[in-house]
Amino acid sequence: MELQFKKIDSNIHKFRWTGHPFVDAGLTGIxxxxxxxxxxxxxxxxxxxxxxxxxxxxxTDGWVKYIHGKVFPNSGLLMANPSMKKNRTPENIANxxxxxxxxxxxxxxxxxxxxxxxxxxMVDMDIYRSVFPLLGSGDTANFFHSGRxxxxxxxxxxxxxxxxxxxxxxxxxxxxxxxxxxxxxxNLNLLEEPLDFVIESKIVSDAKKFKRPINxxxxxxxxxxxxxxxxxxxxxxxxxxxxxxxxGNRSGEQLIDIFNIPNPIIKFIAFAGQNDPGGWKNVVNRxxxxxxxxxxxxxxxxxxxxxxxxxxxxxLNDEPILNYFYDKKKKDVIASWSLVNHYCSExxxxxxxxxxxxxxxxDRIVETLDALEDGKLKxxxxxxxxxxxxxxxxxxxxxxxxxxxxxxxPTPLMSxxxxxxxxxxxxxxxxxxxxxxxxxxxxxxxxxLHNRLVNTEIEAVDNEENEDNEYxxxxxxxxx
Ligand SMILES: [Zn+2]
Numbered sequence: 001m002e003l004q005f006k007k008i009d010s011n012i013h014k015f016r017w018t019g020h021p022f023v024d025a026g027l028t029g030i031x032x033x034x035x036x037x038x039x040x041x042x043x044x045x046x047x048x049x050x051x052x053x054x055x056x057x058x059x060t061d062g063w064v065k066y067i068h069g070k071v072f073p074n075s076g077l078l079m080a081n082p083s084m085k086k087n088r089t090p091e092n093i094a095n096x097x098x099x100x101x102x103x104x105x106x107x108x109x110x111x112x113x114x115x116x117x118x119x120x121x122m123v124d125m126d127i128y129r130s131v132f133p134l135l136g137s138g139d140t141a142n143f144f145h146s147g148r149x150x151x152x153x154x155x156x157x158x159x160x161x162x163x164x165x166x167x168x169x170x171x172x173x174x175x176x177x178x179x180x181x182x183x184x185x186x187n188l189n190l191l192e193e194p195l196d197f198v199i200e201s202k203i204v205s206d207a208k209k210f211k212r213p214i215n216x217x218x219x220x221x222x223x224x225x226x227x228x229x230x231x232x233x234x235x236x237x238x239x240x241x242x243x244x245x246x247x248g249n250r251s252g253e254q255l256i257d258i259f260n261i262p263n264p265i266i267k268f269i270a271f272a273g274q275n276d277p278g279g280w281k282n283v284v285n286r287x288x289x290x291x292x293x294x295x296x297x298x299x300x301x302x303x304x305x306x307x308x309x310x311x312x313x314x315x316l317n318d319e320p321i322l323n324y325f326y327d328k329k330k331k332d333v334i335a336s337w338s339l340v341n342h343y344c345s346e347x348x349x350x351x352x353x354x355x356x357x358x359x360x361x362x363d364r365i366v367e368t369l370d371a372l373e374d375g376k377l378k379x380x381x382x383x384x385x386x387x388x389x390x391x392x393x394x395x396x397x398x399x400x401x402x403x404x405x406x407x408x409x410p411t412p413l414m415s416x417x418x419x420x421x422x423x424x425x426x427x428x429x430x431x432x433x434x435x436x437x438x439x440x441x442x443x444x445x446x447x448x449l450h451n452r453l454v455n456t457e458i459e460a461v462d463n464e465e466n467e468d469n470e471y472x473x474x475x476x477x478x479x480x
Contacts, residue, residue: 222273279335362444
């Protein structure tokens with residue numbers, strides 16, 4: 001039976017963004033379902049519609065399994081507790097949600113909500129993980145720092161909103177994934193897809209069958225970037241954080257992984273997705289981690305759904321990925337200079353002048369090496385390829401300088417100041433170490449001399465076969 005509730009004057013009550021990923025996800029779900037862009041536009045009728053929508057879903061077996069098994073174990077509020085099966089109907093679930101909304105939200109008091117910080121009068125109910133994820137269970141009542149005997153101090157607003165979180169969640173590899181963005185309004189863009197999926201198919205979005213949350217996030221950013229007109233404006237100052245529920249509720253505890261994608265990486269991925277998607281695919285393609293090393297015959301779209309990727313991992317760990325932009329074995333570059341350029345300036349934070357300077361030194365090295373005979377060209381270049389210590393890089397520069405003198409090229413490779421800047425200026429700083437300089441130089445040289453270098457390799461392969469073996473790393477490109 002449907003209960004009747006007195007409508008609240010919607011001018012009195014306004015929801016607001018809290019910064020809490022799960023509560024904000026629920027709010028996003030309501031806004032998207034009601035096709036409202038801002039919070040002030042939400043009316044009681046909107047809320048009623050959203051409640052009716054989720055109540056119908058949540059009363060079906062599939063959703064009960066998802067809610068009970070992945071998000072809110074034994075939820076009484078959403079009637080996912082197995083003991084409530086008999087009385088579980090859309091009307092009964094709706095009545096519970098409406099009761100919370102119409103009778104309890106926005107009740108001012110002197111207790112501080114631990115989620116939104118509002119001073120409220122607490123609703124008299126148990127607040128454990130059956131109604132809000134990641135809280136303790138009723139067995140650990142004294143665990144809550146508030147000292148509240150019935151669990152955490154969470155206001156009715158936050159409690160109500162979080163019940164809508166499942167409709168904008170993804171099921172990735174069978175576990176729940178929640179995406180949260182800053183600025184919060186951007187949640188409306190990023191969470192549109194899972195809700196559309198739910199509205200159409202009445203089941204939780206399977207994230208296009210991706211099994212790994214990180215791969216899915218990178219895929220999603222690339223995909224969105226292709227749809228928007230001006231990437232710079234769209235992605236300005238956005239941060240994305242994803243929350244991935246690591247285990248189901250059966251293990252007795254809830255654990256999550258948190259992935260934060262900072263703005264420079266988002267902007268770089270978006271740039272790649274819009275300007276050089278092919279090049280970026282090539283770069284990522286070199287990073288698949290898998291037992292059998294036969295990635296080349298499988299499609300990117302298939303690989304990205306299943307396998308871990310070292311390029312993604314390094315990006316999120318703040319480690320440089322420059323050496324994935326070229327292929328040392330094939331002596332070739334696999335992405336555009338503009339993509340490398342964007343990576344260096346956006347992610348590594350190199351300034352424009354420095355990049356131009358390194359590119360210029362690269363061109364001077366190309367000028368010098370291009371005059372050498374084939375066999376020697378390869379031998380000299382190998383010194384740069386093998387420069388895994390700073391002194392080896394210095395040695396390579398000295399060698400090129402000597403060649404220039406022999407060739408009677410009037411200008412030196414570098415002035416003393418430039419030499420000092422390249423070798424010492426960047427030190428061992430993880431982002432802009434001398435290794436970045438080395439990788440950029442190699443990129444430039446392969447870009448310019450690729451045709452000569454591949455032909456040279458064919459001629460010299462017989463007597464230098466043994467030296468080549470050292471490049472047969474387990475994971476091509478991961479040579480740091
Ligand atoms: Zn609250």
